[in-house]
Amino acid sequence: MVLDRLLFLLSLWLGFVGATQAALSEPIPPSKDPWYTAPPGFENAEPGTVFRVRPAPGNLTSVIGNCSASYNILYRTTDSHFKPTWAVTTLLVPKLGPESLAQQKYQQSALLSFQVPYDSPDVDASPSNAMYDASDFFSNYYGAALGEGIFVSVPDYEGPLAAFTAGLISGYATLDSIRAILSLGLGFNTIDTPSVALWGYSGGAFATEWASELAVQYAPELVAGPVIGAVMGAPLPNITSCMRDVNGGPKSGLVVNILLGLTGQYPDVRKHLVSKLNDDGQYNKAGFLAAEGFTISEALSTFSGNINKYFQKGTDILSDPKITALINREGVLGYHGTPRWPMFIYQAISDEVTPIAATDAVVERYCSVGADVHFERNTLGSHDEEAGNSYDAAFQWLLDIFSGQRDTKGCVIKDVTRDVTGDVTRDVTREL
Structure with missing residues (x-):
C-alpha cells in the first residue's frame, strides 16, 4: 500500500500548496508556463520550502526507464546575491511495493540528487523541460539508479535566470532541492532518515562541488544527517x-x-x-x-x-x-568551505574542457584540510568519453555508499587506465 500512501500524500500537497494545475498532456517550456512562478510572499519562507507540486507533464515515465511516477516541485532557494529566489526539481520515483528493490534494499530511503550538465543560459534548456528527450545521454543514469530502487531528484540548479556557471546559486539550489524532497517525504520511509548522495558530470559536477563546499555553512543539517557522499566527474574547479x-x-x-x-x-x-x-x-x-x-x-x-x-x-x-x-x-572552487561528506572524483588526464591541473589542485587542497576524497585520473579518453569510460566505477561507488560497504576515510589519488569496456589497470596509487 506504499503507492497508495504516496498518492495520498501528493493529493494533500496538491491541495495545500496551491496554484497547482492538472497534469498537462505535454510539457510547456518554463518561459511560457505560468506554473514556473513563486507565490506572493515567497521571500519570507525558509530555504527548501515547497511552494508547488504537480505530476510532471507528458510522458516522462515512458521516456525514463524504471520510473513509476514523476513530479515537478517548485521550492524556495537563494540566489548569488544571497536574496530569496526559487527553483524547480523533478522527482523520479522507482517502482514501489513490498517486493520492489526500493523497499527490499533501502526501505525506500535512498535518494540521488543528479545534477545534469545543461550548460545553457536559456531557462527552457532546464532539465525539467529538456529531460523529455529520449536521446538524452544522462537518462541512462536516472534509469540505472531507479532500477536499483533509488529515488532520483534532478534540479534546475541554474535557477529561473539560467545562471550557468554561477556557483553560488548552483550550490544553493542543489542543496535546497534536497531539503524540498526530504520535507515532502513522497514515497520515502519517514521513520528512518533517508540516505542522500549527489552526482554530477562536467557542468553538473560544478554544481555538485559548489553544493559540497557551501553545505557546511548553508545546510549544516544535511552534513550532519542524510547526505552520505558525492560523485563528481570532470568538475570545473576554475x-x-x-x-x-x-x-x-x-x-x-x-x-x-x-x-x-x-x-x-x-x-x-x-x-x-x-x-x-x-x-x-x-x-x-x-x-x-x-x-x-x-x-x-x-x-x-x-x-x-x-x-x-x-x-x-x-x-x-x-x-x-x-x-x-x-x-x-x-567560478573558482576550493575556497568556500571544506566538503564534509566523502567524495569520488574522476576525470580524464587529457580532458580538453577542464584542465586536469585545476582538478589536481583543488583535490590537493581538499586533502590538505582533511576531506575524504577518492580521485581517479584516467589515462585514456577525452572529456566526453570519460562520461562513459568511468560511469561504471562512479555508479558502483554510489551503490557501495548507499549499502554502507565503502570505506570512505582519507584521501586516495589513483591513475587508472579505463575504456568503455570497463577494464581497469591501476598504475599509481597515492594515499594522503
Whole structure:
C-alpha cells in the first residue's frame, strides 16, 4: 500500500500548496508556463520550502526507464546575491511495493540528487523541460539508479535566470532541492532518515562541488544527517581555465554560454559585457546574444574559433577586470568551505574542457584540510568519453555508499587506465 500512501500524500500537497494545475498532456517550456512562478510572499519562507507540486507533464515515465511516477516541485532557494529566489526539481520515483528493490534494499530511503550538465543560459534548456528527450545521454543514469530502487531528484540548479556557471546559486539550489524532497517525504520511509548522495558530470559536477563546499555553512543539517557522499566527474574547479582551454576550438560555444550565464544575475556586468561587443560585421552583438536562447548543442554548432573576434578590436574579454572579478566570485572552487561528506572524483588526464591541473589542485587542497576524497585520473579518453569510460566505477561507488560497504576515510589519488569496456589497470596509487 506504499503507492497508495504516496498518492495520498501528493493529493494533500496538491491541495495545500496551491496554484497547482492538472497534469498537462505535454510539457510547456518554463518561459511560457505560468506554473514556473513563486507565490506572493515567497521571500519570507525558509530555504527548501515547497511552494508547488504537480505530476510532471507528458510522458516522462515512458521516456525514463524504471520510473513509476514523476513530479515537478517548485521550492524556495537563494540566489548569488544571497536574496530569496526559487527553483524547480523533478522527482523520479522507482517502482514501489513490498517486493520492489526500493523497499527490499533501502526501505525506500535512498535518494540521488543528479545534477545534469545543461550548460545553457536559456531557462527552457532546464532539465525539467529538456529531460523529455529520449536521446538524452544522462537518462541512462536516472534509469540505472531507479532500477536499483533509488529515488532520483534532478534540479534546475541554474535557477529561473539560467545562471550557468554561477556557483553560488548552483550550490544553493542543489542543496535546497534536497531539503524540498526530504520535507515532502513522497514515497520515502519517514521513520528512518533517508540516505542522500549527489552526482554530477562536467557542468553538473560544478554544481555538485559548489553544493559540497557551501553545505557546511548553508545546510549544516544535511552534513550532519542524510547526505552520505558525492560523485563528481570532470568538475570545473576554475571557469577561467576552462574558457581559455576551449576558446578557439570546437567547444568555443561554451565560452559564450558561460559569459551569458555568469552575467545573468549581474545586470551591470552584463551591460559592460554587451558594450564591448561589435555593433556590426560578421561577428557582432546580435549573433553573440542569440545564444541567450541556445542549448549547449546549439551553441557548439554555432560558434567556432576565437570568441574574442566578437569583441571590439579583438579584446581578450577573459582578462577584463569586471569579468575576472565576477569569475573569481562565482567560478573558482576550493575556497568556500571544506566538503564534509566523502567524495569520488574522476576525470580524464587529457580532458580538453577542464584542465586536469585545476582538478589536481583543488583535490590537493581538499586533502590538505582533511576531506575524504577518492580521485581517479584516467589515462585514456577525452572529456566526453570519460562520461562513459568511468560511469561504471562512479555508479558502483554510489551503490557501495548507499549499502554502507565503502570505506570512505582519507584521501586516495589513483591513475587508472579505463575504456568503455570497463577494464581497469591501476598504475599509481597515492594515499594522503
